Amino acid sequence: MKYTFESNTLEIIWNGLNETPKRTNQFVTEKLYLKFLERGWVLEYEIEDIFYHLDRGVYSIFLERKSMDEIYKGFEIDFETIYDKPKATDSSVMGYNSISIKNFVFLLIQLEKIGFSTNPIFLVEKLLPALKQKKYLSKSELEIFWYNKTRLKNETIFLSIENYHGFFLNPKKLKTELGFKINVEFDEENKPVYFEIVAPKFRKKTFTYPTTCEECDYTWQKGDPSSSASHRRVHKRAMNWLNPQPLERIKELDKINKDYILVTADSPKWQHFEMYERAYAFKKEFRYDFVQYQSREGHNDENIHGYLFINENDSIIGACCFRKNELEWGLDWIWICPIQRRKNHLANKWKMFKELYGNFYVEPPVSDEMKSFIKKHDSLLL
Structure with missing residues (x-):
């Protein structure tokens, strides 16, 4: 993340970072925070009070109004005017320049990222439960939502003057109380013109x-x-x-047939689940738009007959589904795992399917391979 500031603001930030950290008066800050949370807003003059108790370096920035305004602008923090709620008979109200509590926490987070000890954890924990229930989040809400996972791990931040081109000298280094490593370059007048701020727990992303x-x-x-x-x-x-493996459920079945299981509306849910998974594999392989099986949980349609193909190891190697329309039965889809194809799993059942479902149609589109199979095996039955 890169921010551009005036030279005077960068100098004030540098001086602030070099201040001896002030120990936070936790009792006072939490008392103020609870008032902010109840109101939902932080008045502009209250920000000075908080910075005085939080971090002497940030407080020194606040004393320079122009620099603080530039920081507000750089972090895209907008102030609004809020008003005392009028009584029914009042004709005028008092207004206050303020920022929302969420934007205030966002400000604390950004200041922490550039090395100051603003410690927004108390407010983050208070706001987080409500944010977790929301469907959409603003920019400041996102920072609060991510804070616990990203604290001290954020990507490197760069601060510089507008016309910085990387040719200044006089580098200096600083390590803050929180462990931020700050590399700074100065111009010929010994004023800071460039900051590189590395978070203590930052790790470069792995190349993907x-x-x-x-x-x-x-x-x-x-x-x-x-x-x-x-x-x-x-x-x-x-x-x-x-790569189907033997299933204990199949071993435990009192199978009438050794190489298939008939799945109907009355079949147990696990059989419907296995049917659905093969229908999904069919859809995925042939890039169809939807899965041609109603549900993983089962169905109550008596006009749908599924067949799970099993081998001698009690593994499900494929499946097919017949569906009856108003007039006749049709083979809706068939899928067999690649390593088991061309091993006569369908051929061995074709005569049975013809006896059960008559001269059924095959749901298009039909591959050339399937057309050849139908032509060959139907002729064998004549």
């Missing part, structure tokens, strides 16, 4: 790059923890159908 998993075909940003975690979830799910 797009990677596609050869097994589950998922693309994620390798090196990004969140993206990698997402890949692990997707991968684990996909492996259930791409």
